[in-house]
Amino acid sequence: MPIPTCLLFALLLLSCSGGLVDAADISDASSRTSQPDKFLSSPGLIKGGLFMQGSKKRFEGANELNLESYKTKLEVTPAQLTLKRIRDPQPSDEITVKFTLVNGSDKGSTLYFPTSQRMDAVIRDAEGKTIYTWSEDFEFATEPGYSYVNAGERLNYQLKIPFQALRGKLPQGQATITASLVNYPEVKAVMPLEIQP
Secondary structure, three states: OOOOOOHHHHHHHHOOOOOOOOOOOOOOOHHHHOOOOOHHHHOOOOOOOOOOOOOOHHHHHHHHHOOHHEEEEEEEOOEEEHHHHOOOOOOOEEEEEEEEEOOOOOOEEEEEOOOOEEEEEEEEEEEOOOEHHHHHHHHOOOOOOOEHHHEOEEEEEEEEEEEEOOOOOOOOOEEEEEEEEEOOOEEEHOOOEEEOO
């Protein structure tokens, strides 16, 4: 009885591979290149693909991010500024902005940042016009990043605004300073600033 062609082909494979047929190569080298090309350049949580890679929207959908559960706190020192001191500042004169956010939910969540920047601060006059934005004085690495916040845990950020950067920009009277989380502008805190003569 003649041997079917498919059986001959299987026997040929067995004889060429020394009796074993490789099902799949699961070495490190192959696993790094087994993803579709469209995912290779997309941001992932950790290089090497321990977490799902893909778009920010897909990531947040899987993450079940509830921004309303985040509570914020803002500390600004000094809270009172004088135009005289701002016009003729010492090199060490600066505003310190401390921004704290607490995950008030019962689940941990991961925050996605498209660059190395994590927070920003904006000073507005009494009419709400922006007179200073902290991030405009800096360049940030374009490497995306993530911060995982467990339930009940907090993230603390701090930045400094030199008085020299405010020279000629601040009017006398009331102003506000707003600190916000980059990529999540709704996670913010606002505090009044008093600008004295």
